[in-house]
Amino acid sequence: MADLVPVGIKMPFRGGKQGYFAQTYSDMERALNNLKMLLMTAKGERPLMPTYGSDLREILFESNTEGFTDDLIEDAVKEAVELWMPEALIISVEVVRDLVNNPSQATVLIKFSVINIPDSTQELTLGVSA
Secondary structure, three states, rough: OHHHHHEEOOOOOOOOOOOOEEEEOOHHHHHHHHHHHHHHOOOOOOOOOOOOOOOOHHHHOOOHHHHHHHHHHHHHHHHHHHHHHEEEEEEEEEEEEEHHHHHHEEEEEEEEEEOOOOOOEEEEEEEEOO
């Protein structure tokens, strides 16, 4: 049996059995972790990479009309992925919000695939709060 070769680090960071961090061993798991890290990082948060990340948290402060903000969130996801993860293809973005009780929170449901992996559709659910 061949040894598995790690291809990335699992999110959230935690200790691993081999090395300092738990690692991913498949390209799909790595893509899922990378997408989550990209979207949950605010633009300007990462030193020397001011355009890395997304504007998801910032968008929640925009005018709270249901369709307008949802479209901005979808655009922010697609823009970040197009720039920083061209190997990923966004299939759909759905935004679930409660404008009455929690206007500064949203759940973003993202369906995506990795271009070089056939039948690789995955779903990512992100909780975003301002």
